[in-house]
Amino acid sequence: MTRHRGGYALLSAIVALIVALSAAIYAGAAADAGTAGRDTLAAPYAPLDPAEPASTGDWVGTWAAAPTGGEPGTEALGTAGRTVRNIVHTSVGGAGARVTLSNLYGTHPLTVTHATLAVAAADDSPAAAAGTLRRLTFGGATTVVVPPGEQAVSDAAAVPLPADSDVLVSVYTPTSAGPVTYHPHARQTSYAADGQYTEDVTGTPYTGTSPYWRYVTALDVLGDEADGTVVALGDSITDGISSAEGANRRWPDVLADRLRTADRAGADVPRYGVVNEGISGNQVLADGRGGGPSGLRRLDRDVLGRAGVKVVVIDLGVNDILRNQRLADPDAVVAGLRTLVERAHARGIRVVGTTLTPFGGHRGYSAAREAVRQRINEAIRDGGVFDAVVDFDRTLRDPYDPRSLRPEYDSGDRLHPSDLGYRKLAEAIDLEKLKGSVPATL
Structure with missing residues (x-):
């Protein structure tokens, strides 16, 4: 962007003052800024390649990942002095976007002085497609300070994001916030560079790679391509821990493909973005080491807190069986699932549940544990738990x-x-089962 040299010093001083004041304000107010919803696109801050801003449409989730803990080995230095470039994949597109950054597991304030968003030039590439790089702002400032245990949501950036595409979310932190909040089983290679390279479009400085998603926990889009969001809440089977890396073959990815294909063919199906809130090792009832907070504890954060949620698909319970040193109580697991449903219904969200898949031959298998799985599946199939049921057990x-x-x-x-x-x-999910809603409880 061309600037007049005579006013450069004054402009730089003004910008520096604004950034410093904004950082101080956000140190105490990042949580409020992070949760405030916006219905229109703000003008992008100093756009590198301006896009025509959209002002109508709905915010929906196009991608998400549940934070599970602090990244091992980052306790002292975090990512201080480095740029993290996450690669995430859209389920639906939009005319604008916003990003959620999390410091949930940090022990000090997370200072982000530079952050950008861009469409990847190619699959799995750290290079940006021409004309798509945008600086992210937070309350109009390029710097945001996120307190420990909190998150911040960026302003809307005017950039068209296509469905079924890789997106680059780049974050630079000059100082350490302690452990880096991350999602460990990304099944996607992301990148890192020494120094501040958020606005680099070549990808050349990004010589470091990472199997994790760091800091970024959600990408929302604004537009008319989708009417809502379906959240997949589950364990490693939803997380896609054994799927091909970089190929987007987790079942929520395939569900998103099916919804897009059916909609483009003119079928009467829900027009939803799909976000994956699977955590490997996750349980309905208990917090687990490496498995994150229980489904009951994280429902507000990972489901009710997502943009435009209409439906949640719940696939939880296997780890309650396998990770319980004692024999799990099937009635307690079913009661926990019913509680999840009741809380979702209180927000008007439809709940689709799945039966628990087999694990015969696995090291944790026993006849007693198999009996617990059968008891839980019987209760699910009887129809007294969820609004609709998908029989994952029978499928596999x-x-x-x-x-x-x-x-x-x-x-x-x-x-x-x-x-x-x-x-x-x-493919076992009947798209018709994603239709409908329930009245919110006042």
């Missing part, structure tokens, strides 16, 4: 040994599906 089980996964649907560990298995799970 071996017809000759129903306690186990069908061989071609097994990743090899007798618990997690193969890519074909994940596709079958998504």
Whole structure:
């Protein structure tokens, strides 16, 4: 962007003053700024390539990842002096976008002085597509300070984001906030560079790679391509821990593909973005080491707190069985699932539930644990838990040994599906079951 040299010094001084004041304000108010909803697109701050801003439409989720803890090895230095470039994948597109950054597991304030958003030039590439890079602002400032345990949502950036595309979210932090809030099982390679390179479009400085998503927990889009969001709340089977890396073959990804394809073909299906809030090791009832807070504890954060949620698909319960040193109580698990449903209904959100998939042959298998799984599945199939049921068990089980996964649907560990298995799970979801709503409880 061209500037007149005579006014450069004065302009620089004014900008520096605004940034400093904004940082001080955000140190105490980042949480409020992070949760405030906006219905229109703000003008992008010093756009590198301006886009015509959209002012109408609905905010919906196009991508999300649940934070699970602090990244090991980052306790002292965090990512101080480095730029993290996350690669995330859209389920629906829009005319503008906003990003959520989290310092949930940090022990000090997270100071972000530079952040950008861009469409990737190619799949899995740290390079940006021409004309798509935008600086992110927070309350109009390029600097935001996020207190420990909090998050911040950026202003809306006017940039068209296509559906089914990789997006670059780049964050530079000059100082350490302690442990980096992250999602460990991304199944996607992201990048890092030494120094401040958020506005680099070549990708050349990004010589470091990471199997994690750092800081970024949600990407929302504004537009008329979707009418709402469906959230997948689950464990490693939803997280897609055994799916092909960089290929977006988790079952929520395939569900998003199906919804887009059916909509473009003119079918009467819900027009929803799909966000994946799976955490490997997650349980309904108990917090788990490495498995994040329980489904009951994280519902507000990971489901009710997402943009435009209409439906949640819940696939939880296997880890309550496998990770419980004692035999799990099936009635307690079912009661926990019913509580999740009641809380979602209180917000007018429809709830689709899945049966629990087989794990015969897995190291945690026992006849007693299999009996608990069958009891839970029986309660789910009876129709007294969810608004609608998808029978993941029946979809994946071996017809000759129903306690186990069908061989071609097994990743090899007798618990997690193969890519074909994940596709079958998504195909088992009748898109009609995602329709409808429930009245919110006052």
